[in-house]
Amino acid sequence: MPLEIAFHGMLMPGLLPVFVGCLxxxxxxxxxxxxxxxxxxxxxxxxxxxxxxxxxxxxxxLLLVR
Incomplete structure (x- = not known):
């Protein structure tokens, strides 16, 4: 899992999509x-x-940690 994700020039934490999915x-x-x-x-x-x-x-x- 990447530590940071580039989205339109902004760096977001890699767990943000996981957080939104769990939400x-x-x-x-x-x-x-x-x-x-x-x-x-x-x-x-x-x-x-x-x-x-x-x-x-x-x-x-924990499932996404390498």
Whole structure:
């Protein structure tokens, strides 16, 4: 994975596309979990959302490391 990506003359961190992808996946999972009523079964919904995003982003970042 490149450390930096050149985009229209700007240098962006290499994990930025991974972050955006995990953010989109998190929004989809959030909608699905809300419709299924999963958030009624967790202690703190906001902490659960944050922990789920951290796990998704951490796993995706580790999968892309050389």
């Amino acid at each position: 989109v996946l998190m929004v989809l999972l959030d909608l699905a979990f809300g419709r299924l009523g999963l958030y009624r079964r967790v202690w703190h919904a906001s902490l659960f959302r944050l922990a789920l995003f951290v796990c998704l982003f951490g796993a995706a970042g």
